[in-house]
Amino acid sequence: MNDAIFDIKAVEYSYEDAVALAGVSFKVDPGESVALLGANGSGKSTLLMMLDGLVFPSRGSVSAFGEPLTEAALLDEGFSQAFRRRVGFVFQNSDAQLFSPNVLEEIAFGPLHLGLPPAEIDRRVNDTIHILGLDHLRERPPFHLSGGEKKKVALASVLAINPDVLLFDEPTAGLDPKTEAFLLQLIKEINRAGKTIITATQDLRIVPFLARRAVVLGEDHRVAGDGDALTVLADQDLLMAANLVHHHPHMHAGIEHLHPHSHVEGHDHHQG
Numbered sequence: 154m155n156d157a158i159f160d161i162k163a164v165e166y167s168y169e170d171a172v173a174l175a176g177v178s179f180k181v182d183p184g185e186s187v188a189l190l191g192a193n194g195s196g197k198s199t200l201l202m203m204l205d206g207l208v209f210p211s212r213g214s215v216s217a218f219g220e221p222l223t224e225a226a227l228l229d230e231g232f233s234q235a236f237r238r239r240v241g242f243v244f245q246n247s248d249a250q251l252f253s254p255n256v257l258e259e260i261a262f263g264p265l266h267l268g269l270p271p272a273e274i275d276r277r278v279n280d281t282i283h284i285l286g287l288d289h290l291r292e293r294p295p296f297h298l299s300g301g302e303k304k305k306v307a308l309a310s311v312l313a314i315n316p317d318v319l320l321f322d323e324p325t326a327g328l329d330p331k332t333e334a335f336l337l338q339l340i341k342e343i344n345r346a347g348k349t350i351i352t353a354t355q356d357l358r359i360v361p362f363l364a365r366r367a368v369v370l371g372e373d374h375r376v377a378g379d380g381d382a383l384t385v386l387a388d389q390d391l392l393m394a395a396n397l398v399h400h401h402p403h404m405h406a407g408i409e410h411l412h413p414h415s416h417v418e419g420h421d422h423h424q425g
């Protein structure tokens with residue numbers, strides 16, 4: 154009996170012209186909140202797509218809820234329905250996620266396809282619209298909205314499904330500071346309510362607010378580090394090797410020098 158939410162074993166994946174994952178292994182247990190860290194192109198989005206059953210490993214395997222997550226398994230209507238009900242994915246690019254003529258229909262789409270009673274659909278749609286402050290956008294076409302507004306609608310459309318597992322790909326990118334703080338709080342509350350959460354980000358600043366564990370993908374597309382989030386964030390050598398921190402010129406006593414720089418603790422760039 155395997156009660157992990159995901160069991161990822163030595164997965165490899167390449168696009169036509171690029172390697173994305175080169176032997177990645179880790180497990181995610183129920184109720185965990187995991188930050189998936191890595192520089193641009195390290196494979197975070199590809200891995201989340203794999204956990205959502207949108208791409209499949211060329212080598213290695215992924216199990217979800219104790220069952221192999223394969224193309225063949227997802228061709229089974231029953232398995233696929235159950236899986237889609239349990240796992241929700243908020244894409245990095247909201248444009249790839251939104252397709253309905255207006256915000257209301259966009260958010261209702263998931264609950265409608267779960268076959269829920271109309272009263273329950275209404276309740277979920279209204280609740281998520283209210284939580285995310287989207288009331289004034291109800292009738293607007295999603296593709297006319299600003300980037301941050303689109304992100305909120307994409308979030309609402311996934312939250313309305315009320316899945317057990319939420320995959321967030323750079324959820325705070327493009328959000329204003331107030332919305333970002335709100336979203337981090339929301340992710341924390343969702344996790345407290347028992348949901349399992351995996352959030353891909355390269356914004357180290359937000360990691361302590363959203364996850365207790367961090368998995369780092371290196372530029373070699375393998376796991377470079379995996380452990381307690383604060384311990385990972387304190388590991389300068391690891392962060393440097395994964396290109397998550399950079400050397401940044403600073404003036405001290407009138408002398409410029411380079412030192413590793415992580416943006417974790419609101420560093421002042423303006424001193425001279």
Ligand SMILES: Nc1ncnc2c1ncn2[C@@H]1O[C@H](COP(=O)(O)OP(=O)(O)OP(=O)(O)O)[C@@H](O)[C@H]1O
Nearest residue numbers: 168171172173191192193194195196197198199200
């Ligand atoms: N559709 C695609 N076709 C070809 N190559 C791709 C495609 N999507 C991603 N890649 C390549 O696969 C590798 C991993 O990309 P991926 O998008 O998973 O990285 P990421 O960690 O999410 O990066 P970012 O921080 O920029 O979002 C990169 O080298 C990228 O160029």
Ligand SMILES: [Mg+2]
Nearest residue numbers: 197198245322
């Ligand atoms: Mg990405």
